[in-house]
Amino acid sequence: MGRGGTLLTLAGRWRTLVVAGLLGTCLEAGPPFFTDDPEPVELHHMELYLSWMGARTPGGASGSLPLVEFNAGILPDTQFHLVAPLAYAKPAGEPVTRGYGDTEVGLKVRLLHETEVLPQVGIFPLVEVPTGSAERGLGAGHTQVYLPLWLQKSWGPWTSYGGYGWWRNPGEGQRNWHYLGWLLQRDLSARVTLGGELFRRSAATLDGVASSGFNVGAILNLSERDHILVSAGRNLSGDRESHVYLGYQMTLSLEAVWPPASGRGPARP
Structure with a gap:
């Protein structure tokens, strides 16, 4: 799935961490990384993630546990996206606060398919709906919109992707x-993929600072359906922050639930 500057009040500090930290990570993320790719879920297929995403700063920790993410290929080259997090915030020396966080909704649309020369290109507009309590440090308190452009190119076992949002x-x-x-990232085998990313974020608050950082991670394919995803990293500049992601992914074909009828596509029973 997040992922702030130092403010004068405790509530302000945690609102900033949620806005520029964990929830920002969620909006950017192509699990288990912050950076996403332009490739949508295939038509009539779906992905379901159950994960933990956390960040720690000198002021404490925050994150989502569990974070439920659902993606479905609803049209050719078009993916519907929904994230429902159970958020937590733990300021240093203070009790932990838990509750439902901000809900994320979006559509990933592939604009160009990859060729031997040209990269794959897509957009992934997202809306963060303020369903979490900003006063308790569990939400941003206002609607956020994210507009990214992603590119991807593959050669052999190697894949590289990224972009701007x-x-x-x-x-x-x-x-x-x-x-x-x-x-x-590189596929070491049919079961193991390793990857690393570099990123930079500008300040999300008036008194915040820009930050740069990295993540390294792995995807373990237990079967065609079941996958384990993990990553960890930290900021290299700006505010001190470390972050971690651990998740389970289940991939399914909707045709397994609604088999095609006479070759005309999925039919409900």
Whole structure:
């Protein structure tokens, strides 16, 4: 799935961490990384993720446990996306707060297919609906919109993808911000893929600072249906922050639930 600057109040600090940290990560993420790719889920297929995403700063920790993500190929080259997080916030020296966080909805659309020369290109507009409590540090308190453009190119066992995204981030003390990230990964076998990414985020608050960082991770294919995803990393500049992702992914064909009828596509029983 997040992923702030230091503010004067405790509530302000955690609102910033949620906005520019974990929830930002969720909006950007192509599990288990922050950076996403332009490739949507195949038509009549779906993905379901159950994961933990967390971040730690000198001021404490926050994240989502569990974070439920659902993706479905609803049209050719078009994916519907939904994230429902159970968020937590743990300021240093304070009790942990838990509750439902902000809901994320989006559509990933592939604009260009990859060729021998040209990369695959897609957009993935997302809306973060303020269903979490900002006063308890579990939400941003306002609607956020994310507009990214992603590119991808593969050769043999190697794949590289990345791009740029712009956040609309309204609210008192907040500012619109930008994300730039790129990832390189390699299939070691049919069961194991390793990857690493570099990213940069501009400040999301008026008194915040830009940050750069990295993640390294792996995807373990237990079967065609079941997958384990893990990544960890930290900021290299800006605010001190470390982050981790651990998730289970189930991939299914909707035709297994609604088999085709006379070759005319999925038919409900």
